[in-house]
Amino acid sequence: MMIKKIINWFMPKKRKMDDDAAMTVKFLKMLEMTEERELSCGEVYELVDQFVELKARGENVEEAMPLVKHHLDLCRECLEEYEALAAALVIEENV
Structure with a gap:
């Protein structure tokens, strides 16, 4: 149903x-693309800042945070949140 x-x-x-x-x-x-273990949008929201920082440092986020990466590949809303945080970090670093 x-x-x-x-x-x-x-x-x-x-x-x-x-x-x-x-x-x-x-x-x-x-x-x-579904996996046995997936994160909710709320769980990703709690982790996305760490994900952005790892990515900015050049670390392999697919290895470090595979569940977050997987969720971002599927969820447009969470991806937009990630992109906004990443853009803010770039602006902050350039100030």
């Missing part, structure tokens, strides 16, 4: 067939 709600959310009735196909592919790709 929950999967049906998710599919209906991704594909409302008013969309064109091409849009439906594109959304279906996107949904299936996201399902394919």
